[in-house]
Structures are given as structure tokens and as C-alpha cells.
Amino acid sequence: MAPATLNPTSRLLLGMIQLGKRSGYEIKQLADISARFFWNVSYGQIYPELKRLEEAGLITGEDEAQGGRARRVYSLTSAGEQALSGWLRDPAALTYEVRDEGMLKLFFSDSLDPAERERLLRTMRARHQEVVDRLAEIEPDAADKGSGPYLTLRLGLGFHRAMVELCDELAAEPARR
Amino acid sequence: MAPATLNPTSRLLLGMIQLGKRSGYEIKQLADISARFFWNVSYGQIYPELKRLEEAGLITGEDEAQGGRARRVYSLTSAGEQALSGWLRDPAALTYEVRDEGMLKLFFSDSLDPAERERLLRTMRARHQEVVDRLAEIEPDAADKGSGPYLTLRLGLGFHRAMVELCDELAAEPARR
């Protein structure tokens, strides 16, 4: 059986499951607090993809209902471990996609007056500051969760702090010709 | 006629056309050199979307064939100008999406050995350095193209330089427990 190509979401799923048995719900929670700033997922992808991964033999699910509340937790099969490991070690180019509407507006901002442009820069600044605040909040716990999560947190914090500074810098400069 | 909601791609298209009459091909070139690091587009979106925008009355196209080579350039109608201006001034939350496979791998890198993790950090560093090099190359011309493009270039340069530094910093740190 040829190893099914992992789509982007399934890589996140396999990784999250490797971090410990997980339900779709838990994966979503964990992704939202610690990975959302570089990778987003929605339930609409998670549940169908978990099914597909199980059918493909990369994960196995166990029903673990608590009382009348349904709950299904997954763990990696050895094929799943292999698939994850193969992806992690794959030297192929890393995809990198950004869609930043603030930057797009700034790019076209020559038709705005200076005050409107400054407002835009302040909005962008605020958004990055929010991420900084959220990440700074979870930083104390992050060290326990393994160095991978900790490294990404450090990068995220550094990046968004740099953006905050840059926005301040540009907003402070006098209007350019 | 209710103003048709602009989808993400059409906003880029309208903005690019405002910068001067443009063909689909030119828009793609300009986007690739100056906006790709915060917004990507493909021909598969550009040509169909230009048609839709023309049908919606936001742009008008003129055939401007050169010899036997087809070419169609577009300009904004007043409805198009209004739509663009409305979006630029719209205070609604700015969408911001990132999908960074390097960060995702780093997040799950606890199952890699230190050398493999370092290699990953170096790969990420190289990718950001490439963007810095490309942007630094076009910086001299950028000032002429309006302050919008110049501001985004400054932000991009600052951001990717910060990421290069951060990758160096983290790679230099001794392996964490």
C-alpha cells in the first residue's frame, strides 16, 4: 500500500495525536491556544479528516464515552508514526502562505489621507499586540510542553513584537512624499 | 444595484488596477515581485475574476493587441473606484491568515534529534533570508512607487530580518531539556 499523501490538515492532526491521545475537540482547543498564529483549523476539517485517517490506517480511534457524552480518542498506528516521521524529516520546500489584509490595504493606501493611513497602522499594531499578550500569557506553562511548542512560542512572540515596533516606527515617521 | 461584495482576490485586482491600467499578466508580475510576501495570486484566479469584475461594472477592459499578441488592459469605472475606496476605509476587522509549515514542523520537533531540529531552523532562516535579499534588491526603486508600496516593503524587510535573527538566536541556544 503506497503511503497516502498527507494533506496539510492531516499533518497537524497526526502531530497533535502524537502529543498524546486526543479527541477532535481537544485537538481544536490545543491548536487554538498554541498554534493558531501559524496554523488554523476548523471542526469542518478535523472530523472528516480524522475519519479518513482512520480508514487509511494511520490512526485508530477508541470510544471513550463519559456518561452519555460521546467522545472518541485517537492514537497513532505504526503506519501513522512513520507517516509523521517521514513528513517531519522530508527536506522538501516548506510551504509558507500569508494573507494579510492590513498589508494589502497599506500597499494601496496612497489614496487615503495621512490620518486614515495612520489609523490603519494603529489597527495593525493592535492586532499584533493582541497576539503578543496572548502568547505572553501562556509562556510560563509553555516550557513544560516540550521544547518544540516552546520554540514556536518564542518565535511567535519575537515576530509579533517586532511587528508592533515596526508599526510604531512607521506611524511616527513624517508623511513621505 | 447593490454593491457586489468584493472577494479577497478582487480587492487586490482593483487596487492593482488603480495603480495604472493593467493587464492580468502585469498584475501577476507586480504582485509577485512586491506583494507575494503578504498576498499571493495565481492566473487561475486573476483571469476569471477580471471577467466577473467587468460584468459587475467595476472595471472596463480595452483590447490593446500588439501585433498578433493579444492583450487586454483594464481601468476602474467610478463604481470600481467607489468599491475600492469603500473597502480601504472599511473599519471591519482585517483578515490575517498564516500557514507556516516550518513552524508546524518545529512545533512537533520533539521527536527529531537536535541536529535535525537545527537543520529545520536553518532551512527556515534561509527562507526568510531569501525574502530579505529580494526585498533589499527592490528597495531603491520602491520609494518612487508611492509610499504605500514603500511602507509595506519596510515592514516586510523588518519582519523577515527579525525572523532571521530569531532563528539564529534559537539555533545557537543549547538544547533544552
Add this chain to the structure above:
DNA sequence: CTTTGCATGTAAACCGTTACATGATTTT
């Protein structure tokens, strides 16, 4: 004369969000 660049377009496949639907348990 062959490769690179200019120029436009379509179709299929894939990916992803959003809105909807349902119901149990825990907290206030």
C-alpha cells in the same frame, strides 16, 4: 532555431470556512 518571456484562458481537484444540527454535562 530554440529558448525565454509575453499573454490569455479553462477544468478538475482540492482545501477550507461557515452555518447548521444535536445533545449531554457542568457551572453559575
Add this chain to the structure above:
DNA sequence: AAAATCATGTAACGGTTTACATGCAAAG
């Protein structure tokens, strides 16, 4: 008793990439 949280799922829609298809013009 109500609200928040746990928990799973589907359907419709929309957006995007990729691969394909075509042909002219300029440069090497």
C-alpha cells in the same frame, strides 16, 4: 433554570492551486 462548555458531525458554498492548452514575439 439558564448559560457555558464538552462533544461530534454534515452540507453548502466559496476560494485557490494545479495542470493543461494555445500561440506570438524577442533574444540568444
